[in-house]
Amino acid sequence: MSNKEEILIISDTDERDGLGMEVWQNDKLVLEIFRDDKLKKRTITFYEKEIELGKMEEYIARFKIENLWDFTDPLPDF
Numbered sequence: 001m002s003n004k005e006e007i008l009i010i011s012d013t014d015e016r017d018g019l020g021m022e023v024w025q026n027d028k029l030v031l032e033i034f035r036d037d038k039l040k041k042r043t044i045t046f047y048e049k050e051i052e053l054g055k056m057e058e059y060i061a062r063f064k065i066e067n068l069w070d071f072t073d074p075l076p077d078f
Contacts, residue, residue: 003025003026004025004026004027005023005024005025006023006024006025007021007022007023007024007059007062008021008022008024009021009066009068010022010032010034012034016034016036016038016039017036017037017038017039018034018035018036018037018038019034019035019037019068020032020033020034020035020068021033021034021059021062021063021066021068023059028047028048029047030046030047030048030051031044031045031046031047031048031051031059032044032045032047033059033060033063033068035068035069035071037071037072037073040071042069
């Protein structure tokens, strides 16, 4: 059985204000790492119960490499 993995860079300015990274395996969302610029916090949402620690370390490193780690100033509300 093949294990197809896809990593998407996402933007959310509707409910949240920031950028993130989704990890998909075999067309199923397994986790999201998100940087909320308005709240100045980073979160990980798990959609699978277990993810190998080595893979999590890779995903966090990728999040940083993609320049998603540092906060930016949110746009003002109009």
